[in-house]
Amino acid sequence: MEIADRKLFLGGRLKRLRRDLGLSQTAMAADLGVSPSYLNHIERNQRPVSAQLLLKLADAYDVDLRTFGPTGGPATEATLSEAFADPMFTGLAIPRHEIVQMAEDQPAVADAVLRLYRAFSDRRTRDRAESGAAGDETPADRVREYVQSRQNHFPELDALGETLAAALEAGTPGETFESRARTRLQDRHGLSVRTLPADVMVEWTRRYDPHRKRLLLSETLGPSSRAFALAYQLALSEHDAELAALAASADLPDDATRRLLKVSLANTLAAAILMPYAAFQTAAEASGYDLARLQARFGVSFEQAAHRLTTLSRPTARGVPFFLMRVDQAGNISKRFAAGPFPFSRFGGACPRWRLHSAFRTPGRIVTQIIETPDGRRWFTFARTVDRQGQDAFTEGQDLAIGLGCELRHAHRLIHARGLDLQAPEVTPIGPACRLCHRHPCAERAAPPVDRPLTVDDWAKSVSPYPFAPVS
Numbered sequence: 001m002e003i004a005d006r007k008l009f010l011g012g013r014l015k016r017l018r019r020d021l022g023l024s025q026t027a028m029a030a031d032l033g034v035s036p037s038y039l040n041h042i043e044r045n046q047r048p049v050s051a052q053l054l055l056k057l058a059d060a061y062d063v064d065l066r067t068f069g070p071t072g073g074p075a076t077e078a079t080l081s082e083a084f085a086d087p088m089f090t091g092l093a094i095p096r097h098e099i100v101q102m103a104e105d106q107p108a109v110a111d112a113v114l115r116l117y118r119a120f121s122d123r124r125t126r127d128r129a130e131s132g133a134a135g136d137e138t139p140a141d142r143v144r145e146y147v148q149s150r151q152n153h154f155p156e157l158d159a160l161g162e163t164l165a166a167a168l169e170a171g172t173p174g175e176t177f178e179s180r181a182r183t184r185l186q187d188r189h190g191l192s193v194r195t196l197p198a199d200v201m202v203e204w205t206r207r208y209d210p211h212r213k214r215l216l217l218s219e220t221l222g223p224s225s226r227a228f229a230l231a232y233q234l235a236l237s238e239h240d241a242e243l244a245a246l247a248a249s250a251d252l253p254d255d256a257t258r259r260l261l262k263v264s265l266a267n268t269l270a271a272a273i274l275m276p277y278a279a280f281q282t283a284a285e286a287s288g289y290d291l292a293r294l295q296a297r298f299g300v301s302f303e304q305a306a307h308r309l310t311t312l313s314r315p316t317a318r319g320v321p322f323f324l325m326r327v328d329q330a331g332n333i334s335k336r337f338a339a340g341p342f343p344f345s346r347f348g349g350a351c352p353r354w355r356l357h358s359a360f361r362t363p364g365r366i367v368t369q370i371i372e373t374p375d376g377r378r379w380f381t382f383a384r385t386v387d388r389q390g391q392d393a394f395t396e397g398q399d400l401a402i403g404l405g406c407e408l409r410h411a412h413r414l415i416h417a418r419g420l421d422l423q424a425p426e427v428t429p430i431g432p433a434c435r436l437c438h439r440h441p442c443a444e445r446a447a448p449p450v451d452r453p454l455t456v457d458d459w460a461k462s463v464s465p466y467p468f469a470p471v472s
Helices: 011-021 025-034 037-043 051-061 076-082 097-107 105-128 139-149 157-169 179-188 224-248 255-274 277-287 291-298 302-310 357-360 408-413
Strands: 190-196 206-209 214-218 323-328 333-338 367-372 378-386 400-407
Touching: 011 025, 011 097, 011 105, 025 037, 025 051, 037 179, 051 291, 076 097, 097 105, 139 323, 139 333, 139 357, 157 179, 157 255, 157 277, 157 333, 157 378, 179 214, 179 224, 179 277, 214 224, 224 255, 255 302, 277 291, 277 302, 291 302, 302 323, 302 378, 302 400, 323 367, 400 408
Parallel strands: 190 214
Antiparallel strands: 206 214, 323 333, 323 400, 367 378, 378 400
């Protein structure tokens, strides 16, 4: 079901906004042109919020409607459901409607509960690490959560990237990015760039030698990867202080996590240098988000362009709010990013019903699919295989798959959705990781849900290897 067709009961969020603004119900009602009693009914969720009222809110208080809507906070239905699936809550059987009500009506309480749970989870991880047991959360998990809390959007880095890209273009117009970047690194920083054989670089695809001021690149890197490596070095050479300050402001628990975040932020800045925000967003809209044209225009890879699409959240020039997931052939997820509210599973793999996995059957070709998540939302998705960076004799090529998607209501803007019936589409229901999924029955299920008892019957066989009592 589309968002536009839903009744939005957002009383908790409206009340929170009013209190943050220091307004009485009477004052806000006057600003919005409604009666105080009507506003009171909305805040108590006895009336839904109309589209007209949302527009008045945006106009009166400069509210970003995407963050004010039902998926605005970090504590979404998906993240709360995942927290409550922890074995520590076994036996409580918290119903979905209560989780939804908490996320939508009491967002501050929901965020506090989620923060408490994550603090507990971190403490449990440290205790297990100290005792020699395996931990639950890694530095990569913490960095991913921080980036997602910013909806993968860092306007300060976009601004730096546009400025540096303009300076490069002005300095040596008409040359390739690689040539311009090499010239700037040499002239401004006394830094030379050398490409070396793979057997000399061994495990490294890129390495900076600060003593000789040399950037060493592996011969295994293709043109787009070389360009990105140069952009990354420019990001560090010219804006190391800003990147370090931004990483420090995240208040992460240890040095390894802070360093990993800084690398992630430097990658973000490198992408902003190669694909300056305004130029990239304009080209994306004009081409119908055609990945092939964006690759050709900016000299980047499919993965680089796809990743950049998940960062287009500038208020004055928003792109389609994409999510991205990268998996290998074993189902391991190595990237999760989203500009919008896709319900990623924090742990575990993606649903096997999603054609992200079947992209491996048609290497290099885009496969499309419309999926429906358990909350009833529909998403247009497309996926394609890509090569792993720095391949060796043990990799086959095209051994990673990139999945991109957005809410179905945006699909008409995408060239990849042309020719599909978006009004009455063929829809595939999917779930989160099997251990968190309550869809029943499911022939693709690989594990039982952690919070549901099995209903094993030795007289009958289900299509699912792990039958369980359905959620009431």
